[in-house]
Amino acid sequence: MxxxxxxxxxxxxxxxxxxxxxxxxxxxxxxxxxxxxxxxxxxxxxxxxxxxxxxxxxxxxxxxxxxxxxxxxxxxxxxxxxxxxxxxxxxxxxxxxxxxxxxxxxxxxxxxxxxxxxxxxxxxxxxxxxxxxxxxxxxxxxxxxxxxxxxxxxxxxxxxxxxxxxxxxxxxxxxxxxxxxxxxxxxxxxxxxxxxxxxxxxxxxxxxxxxINLSLNWTIQAGEIPVDIQGEVIDAIMPGLLPLLYTMLCYWLLKKGRSPLTLIGMTIVLGLAGSILGVM
Amino acid sequence: MFVQALLIGLWAGLAGIDQFNGLTHIHRPIVTGPVIGLILGDFTLGLMAGATLELVWAGMVPLAGAQPPNVVIGGVIGTAFAIITGQDPAVAVGIAVPFAVAAQASITLIFTAFAPVMHKMDVHAKNANTKGIDHLTYIQPILLFGFFFIIAFLPIFFGAEQAAEIVSLLPEWLINGLSVAGGIMPAIGFAMLLNIMFKWVYAPFFAIGFVAVAYAGLPILAIAIVGVAIAAYDYFIQDNVKPEPVTNTQTTIDDEEDFSDGI
Incomplete structure (x- = not known):
């Protein structure tokens, strides 16, 4: 100015x-x-x-x-x-x-x-x-x-x-x-x-x-009983918990001075990792 | 493919002008998606791809001068690749983002390189030559049209079939992973909005909006109406409490000052 x-x-x-x-x-x-x-x-x-x-x-x-x-x-x-x-x-x-x-x-x-x-x-x-x-x-x-x-x-x-x-x-x-x-x-x-x-x-x-489309497709065996992590654990705590947490993480990183591009890279890595591990 | 690439280039050129001049928002993916769909012969898929891309770019707006990945190129290339390769729009986001980033970097260059024109304008201003100023004003929109035309035309014309082949060679985990990432990406947009907007005094309203969808499943418009109602109530309440020197109100006003200074 x-x-x-x-x-x-x-x-x-x-x-x-x-x-x-x-x-x-x-x-x-x-x-x-x-x-x-x-x-x-x-x-x-x-x-x-x-x-x-x-x-x-x-x-x-x-x-x-x-x-x-x-x-x-x-x-x-x-x-x-x-x-x-x-x-x-x-x-x-x-x-x-x-x-x-x-x-x-x-x-x-x-x-x-x-x-x-x-x-x-x-x-x-x-x-x-x-x-x-x-x-x-x-x-x-x-x-x-x-x-x-x-x-x-x-x-x-x-x-x-x-x-x-x-x-x-x-x-x-x-x-x-x-x-x-x-x-x-x-x-x-x-x-x-x-x-x-x-x-x-x-x-x-x-x-x-x-x-935000973020949910787990992951079932573990608790002893004999299969437990659906997303449906039976996360949604029971709070529906939309993962999108909320991920948004807060992004917000926190932006506050820390990370650029939106870093976040895009991080999200792609997360998507690929979730896909390779077969939990997303 | 030449005629289609040409039409897509022309649309991208118009949208590129609209992003900076006119601002009627025909350049948003929500509009660009169905237009590209029409050109490529799959209107409905274009419509849906536009919706996905619109949400990805929801928070990527030029706040306080920061330039996010270019929304025009993201919308055009994303939709076109989704239709040509027959992939889920969320996958197309991953393909579109690198183009959008490159486009934005080039626009930054244009805006830097345009500074000398101002000195030409100074001369016209000194001579009170308003016609001269008018003529110089039309240069940049024409440049932007050409730039967006080329950036959209080339990958569609030369790359579309190759892109389709490349995508067909891609392993399952990569496609699925990009699709998952595309689904999560709106979070970044919303975080960018919060980065500007968030103050603790507004946190309760964020919570109300979140809960109304997560638990009650209300549509966005219903929540917007409730929001307007609360804002109106708050507006009138503020009028009523003004004469009393309540300490609470005082802090609120201080917060507001921070808000307007912070942007």
């Missing part, structure tokens, strides 16, 4: 045309929602989404800054490092466009932009990757697994209803919010991510119990 000092000097705070007319229409905002789909189009490890972020704002910036000097300043400023959650980007767009229209100082706009992108990243992860995707994907997969064509259809419709509703809603909401957005977000962050986490954790608990 460091800014290039050279650029810092080039981007002046001076505004040549300080008129604060409201020039953006609802149509302009909607146009920029569509442009926001290309947020990661210039993704790179130096500025991340900086280029796509600037691209998404261009129609608005052109309309607001009719003065070439001001437009150049704004473009150079937005071209700096930027990274937030790709689904919640329109909220930042709305807030920033309201501020641009109000001809706020460049450093104020930059400050708000940077302050917004971090927390939104966290909320977006909780809402989309950890809640919406596992829920829609999980439900759809259970349908598809039975050969039901409704699986992928329900997935695409449900996912994109939420996705595009949020894109358009957040643009207009953010724009209306303007500079007040920061305080509102700070109050909202905790409650939104808490609610998302509760639903998400319940769903993950359910997925662990239903979708």
């Amino acid at each position: 460091e800014y290039n000092n050279q650029n810092e000097e080039v981007i002046s705070n001076e505004i040549q045309d300080p008129s604060t007319e409201k020039v953006l229409t609802k149509k302009d905002l909607n146009k920029m929602v569509w442009r926001s789909l290309l947020l990661q189009s210039s993704f790179n490890y130096e500025r991340m989404q900086g280029g796509g972020w600037t691209y998404s704002l261009i129609p608005g910036l052109k309309k607001i800054h009719t003065n070439d000097h001001d437009l150049s300043n704004a473009l150079q400023d937005h071209m700096q490092f930027f990274n937030t959650h790709p689904f919640l980007i329109t909220f930042v767009q709305g807030v920033i466009l309201a501020m641009e229209e109000n001809k706020e100082k460049r450093e104020t706009i930059r400050g708000i932009k940077v302050a917004l992108m971090g927390p939104l990243g966290g909320i977006g992860d909780a809402l989309f990757w950890l809640t919406l995707l596992p829920i829609t994907g999980g439900i759809a997969a259970s349908l598809s697994a039975e050969g039901n064509v409704a699986g992928p259809i329900i997935f695409l419709v449900a996912f994109n209803l939420v996705h595009f509703f949020l894109r358009f809603f957040l643009m207009h909401y953010g724009y209306g919010m303007g500079t007040r957005a920061i305080t509102v977000l700070k109050e909202g962050t905790k409650k939104v991510s808490r609610a998302a986490s509760i639903v998400g954790m319940m769903v993950v608990g359910a997925l662990v119990a239903s979708y």
